[in-house]
Each structure stands twice: as structure tokens, then as C-alpha cells.
Amino acid sequence: MVFLSTDLVFDGQRGGYGEDCAVAPLSIYAETKVEAEQWVLRDPRHLVVRTSLNHGRSTTADRGFNEEMVRAWRAGRTLQLFRDEYRSPIPAEHTARALWELLGKECGGILHLAGAQRLSRWEIGCALAAILEGEGLSCPIEPGTLRDYNGAPRPPDTSLDSSRAQALLGFRIPGYAEWLAAGSPPAFPESGSRCGGQR
Numbered sequence: 001m002v003f004l005s006t007d008l009v010f011d012g013q014r015g016g017y018g019e020d021c022a023v024a025p026l027s028i029y030a031e032t033k034v035e036a037e038q039w040v041l042r043d044p045r046h047l048v049v050r051t052s053l054n055h056g057r058s059t060t061a062d063r064g065f066n067e068e069m070v071r072a073w074r075a076g077r078t079l080q081l082f083r084d085e086y087r088s089p090i091p092a093e094h095t096a097r098a099l100w101e102l103l104g105k106e107c108g109g110i111l112h113l114a115g116a117q118r119l120s121r122w123e124i125g126c127a128l129a130a131i132l133e134g135e136g137l138s139c140p141i142e143p144g145t146l147r148d149y150n151g152a153p154r155p156p157d158t159s160l161d162s163s164r165a166q167a168l169l170g171f172r173i174p175g176y177a178e179w180l181a182a183g184s185p186p187a188f189p190e191s192g193s194r195c196g197g198q199r
């Protein structure tokens with residue numbers, strides 16, 4: 001079994017989280033993920049994959065974070081994006097490819113699977129806006145800060161260290177801004193090392 005979990009299992013006080021870091025969920029969503037992880041990991045053959053924001057396309061065009069941003073811009077809204085909240089976004093196609101490879105490797109335990117770049121919400125928005133404005137869409141954004149935010153608790157830095165997963169994969173997971181700027185997804189060479197009975 002492969003269970004998809006989230007970078008939000010961490011409280012975001014340090015960032016660059018590895019698989020061995022202690023979890024500290026701040027939301028109900030994250031709490032349920034932590035509880036589910038613990039159930040899933042009772043069987044050592046099961047794999048928990050924690051991922052971050054996934055960039056992708058859905059049939060309804062409203063499920064990915066990128067799709068939500070595009071919808072807002074198409075509606076003429078200006079997005080306020082935090083300059084001090086960090087994630088490790090990853091294209092969903094890389095997540096899918098990596099999961100497919102990991103399924104064949106009989107991995108158990110926890111693996112982090114996220115983009116190679118730690119980016120603020122602001123940097124994510126700028127990278128996406130640069131591409132879309134080149135295609136003629138106006139993408140107004142303004143900087144925000146968690147210091148002025150009064151809503152439910154938000155972890156400031158849940159960037160992930162995905163080096164363990166990367167070492168097992170037959171392709172390189174790029175940084176999100178790097179991938180966007182490259183314009184098209186890189187080719188995926190075959191192969192990669194097997195899980196060495198770790199964790």
C-alpha cells in the first residue's frame with residue numbers, strides 16, 4: 001500500500017524536513033494525515049509518501065493550486081501571496097512518475113517526494129505569473145506576510161528534503177521554478193536503484 005501524505009504534518013518552524021523529523025500537525029487535515037500514517041505504517045511493507053503542493057491539470061480545472069491561481073487571475077482578482085511561507089512544489093506528473101517507480105521497488109516506511117526548490121508563496125506566484133503573462137494573461141500579485149495574518153495557524157516553512165526518494169528514482173526531480181522556466185517537462189530516462197530494505 002502507498003499512502004499519500006503531506007508536508008503539512010510538520011509545524012514549519014525549521015523547514016528542510018527529512019523523513020526522521022518529528023511531526024507536529026497544526027490543522028485537522030494534518031492531524032488526520034498523521035493518524036493515518038501511523039495506521040498505514042503498522043505494516044512494514046507499506047509506504048507513506050509525503051508530498052507538497054502539486055502543480056497539475058484536472059478535468060474540472062479547479063483542483064490544483066496552480067488552477068486555483070489561474071481561476072482567480074481570470075476572474076480579475078489580485079492575489080496576495082506570503083513572502084514568508086515556504087513549500088517545495090512539484091509537478092503532479094513527477095509525483096505520478098516517481099510513485100510508479102517506487103511501486104516497483106518494494107519500499108516500506110516513509111519517503112518525502114517534493115520539488116527540489118524551497119519557494120515562498122510569493123516566489124511560486126511570480127514563477128507562474130511569468131509564464132502566464134507570456135501567454136497574455138494578466139496575473140496581478142501583491143506581497144503579503146504571515147505577520148499580518150490572523151486566521152487559522154499556518155506552518156511557515158514545510159519545505160521537504162526529498163534526497164532519499166531522489167536516490168531511488170531514475171529521473172531527477174527539478175525545482176518548480178526551474179521546471180516552469182524550462183517550458184516543457186524534461187524527458188524521463190528509465191531505471192533507478194532499488195530500495196535497499198531501508199526503514
Ligand SMILES: NC(=O)c1ccc[n+]([C@@H]2O[C@H](COP(=O)([O-])OP(=O)(O)OC[C@H]3O[C@@H](n4cnc5c(N)ncnc54)[C@H](OP(=O)(O)O)[C@@H]3O)[C@@H](O)[C@H]2O)c1
Pocket residue numbers: 004005006007051052053054055063064065
Ligand atoms: N494536491 C496537492 O497539492 C497535495 C499536496 C500534499 C498532499 N496531497 C495528498 O495527495 C492525495 C491526492 O491529492 P489530490 O490533490 O489529487 O486530491 P483530490 O484532487 O481531492 O483527489 C482525491 C481523489 O481521491 C478520490 N477519493 C476521495 N475520497 C474517496 C473515497 N472515499 N473513496 C474512493 N476515492 C476517494 C477522489 O475521487 P473523486 O474524484 O471522485 O472525488 C479523487 O480522485 C491526497 O491524499 C492529498 O492529501 C496532495
